[in-house]
Amino acid sequence: MALDEIKVTRAIVESYVESFLKFTDVDVALVGAGPANLVAAKKLAENDAKTVLFEKRLSVGGGVWGGGMMFPRIVVQSEACRILEEYDIWYREFDEGYYVANSIETVAKLTARAIDAGAEIFNLVTVEDVMIREDDRVTGLVINWTTAQMAGLPIDPLSVRAKVVIDGTGHDAAICRVVQKKIPGAIVGLSGISGERPMWAEVGERNVVEATREVYPGLIVCGMAAAAVSAGPRMGPIFGGMLQSGERAAAIALEKLGR
Ligand SMILES: Cc1cc2nc3c(=O)[nH]c(=O)nc-3n(C[C@H](O)[C@H](O)[C@H](O)COP(=O)(O)OP(=O)(O)OC[C@H]3O[C@@H](n4cnc5c(N)ncnc54)[C@H](O)[C@@H]3O)c2cc1C
DSSP states (O other): OOOOHHHHHHHHHHHHHHHHHHTSEEEEEEEOOSHHHHHHHHHHHHTTOOEEEEESSSSSSTTSTTTBTTBSEEEEEHHHHHHHHHTTOOEEEEETTEEEEEHHHHHHHHHHHHHHHTOEEEESEEEEEEEEETTTEEEEEEEEEHHHHHTTOOOOOEEEEEEEEEEOOGGGOHHHHHHHHHSTBTTTBTTOOOOOBSOOHHHHHHHHHHTOEEEETTEEEOTHHHHHHHTOBOOOSBOHHHHHHHHHHHHHHHHHTTO
16 A cells, blocks of 8 residues: 555644644643552543543653652552553562552553543643632643743644643642642742652652642642642652552542532
């Protein structure tokens, strides 16, 4: 069969635009494709929530790929092993209560299962702002190509409507910071978002799950962003808390959607 490059072009552009248009009005819009939001996206989609996830980088997976200091392994504690099993991710016990998994397999399977469940992921899209309406709730996202942002081009963004937004942007807590800046004191009082405190894995892991909550009407924070907003300690390459935080974020969102 003769190959026509223009058909290849049309297949890519038409398919992308069709999908993009379908996801301009959703139940849940997630920002950042780190482990917490990848877990949340799967849970939401498999509970019939129309779910879209925007990631500013080329690759999804956030900080999981590099494991600890570029050794592609992560540690998960016993509470979260059931999540690894749910995703069929290989792991083995290293010592009592410490389990080790392959970071590359973890990203691949978290991502694949979110997509299989029906979540749509758009990479290379940066969320730069939110929409807030008179009733003081987040009602959507303002997005732009990451490449346009990187080049500093004066290009206006586009918008996506969402009933619920989840900030899973890691250390940046980018969406919470936007809301806090535009409505001073909205999330943590006037002191502002301080970011996470020094490493203390045990407390940090507990805190990241407890701090996963709706921080402003329509806006839920999870993962490392929840640690940053709550000024909890960082925890390093142990990921059970991130996975559980994603589950909790999805549960809060589903409750808000009445599911
Ligand atoms: C690139 C990266 C590398 C890291 N490497 C290590 C490491 O080697 N060792 C270690 O111990 N910890 C590392 N960390 C931190 C650690 O991985 C995190 O604590 C953990 O992954 C947090 O998971 P998370 O789900 O909160 O989101 P993260 O894994 O932090 O992912 C957040 C995602 O949000 C995306 N994002 C941020 N802002 C926006 C926006 N405005 N619009 C769209 N997307 C956005 C980011 O690109 C990222 O993919 C890294 C974090 C990142 C982001």
